Amino acid sequence: MPTLQRNHWLAAAQPRSFTGLMGLYESNYRRFERLVPELDLPFETAESHGADDTLYLRVVERCRYTTTVHLTYWFGEGEARHPDPDLLLRVYQDAQLAEAISCDARSRYVALAGVPQIDEDVLATQWPRNLLLNKWLAYCLAQGHGFGGANRPRQRPQKA
Template identity: 30%
Template sequence: MAKVSLLNKSFCLQNICETNYRKLFSLIPNLKSIDASAQGFSDGKPMLHMKILEQSPYTKTIQLSYFFENDAEALLEPAVKIRLYFDVCIAEVLRDYKRVEVSNAIGDISLSTDIMNYKWRLNYFLEKWLDHCLKADYTFVSDNIAA
């Protein structure tokens, strides 16, 4: 899906971000209380790794990725950076391992269609990936949980 061709792009983007928020909490039920990181396990599937990058009372920024390990190195891909907004129940993708953050991708803020298409691609990818992870029935174990 290269471009958004919907009539009300901002409404559809909001809906996908709301859906991704619910899916993230279905995948990682105690996400709000995790303080540092957590790992997701599913039989025959690569481990999922979730790391807290930043948190405040109303937001939390996480990185969600598969964890691939071989003899030489550990590889985290797709390394999706997601900001969760607890007050409005939205999860918005800020970047992935191949693309820069939205704020750096489109320098001219008057290009709202380009910005919307960029955000749509990132968040649509997350929606489909979360569907895949939920079907794989991952169970998350946290390194530590906030009190």
């Protein structure tokens, strides 16, 4: 590959570039797909028990091509109980992308909070939030978390 062409592709995939961000969204999707193999999410809420913790997933919104989910750990007990990290992510089934759209301000990741308008100035805020999602999904997978098959929540029988 000629040097000029190789440098073009390297520059396009640099962190905090639009192309790099789209690559990060694709990686987020692939990791989320491993965590939740049934991307149609045939449940509203689910828990996954890993090595040392419980991961909670709640479907927030279902649309034709996207699903928005809340993904978090809960720490503490009683009134001290808090989510951390507390991420809202949107899964684009048609484009096969997953984007962290917010990180709750109560989280210790307060610098990543909020849902910004999408424009060129946003790359600086979208990048760290989605890098956090990417690394956290990898951590959850390494801890043995998953929401597919045997881990799928079962409906409780309705009382008559």
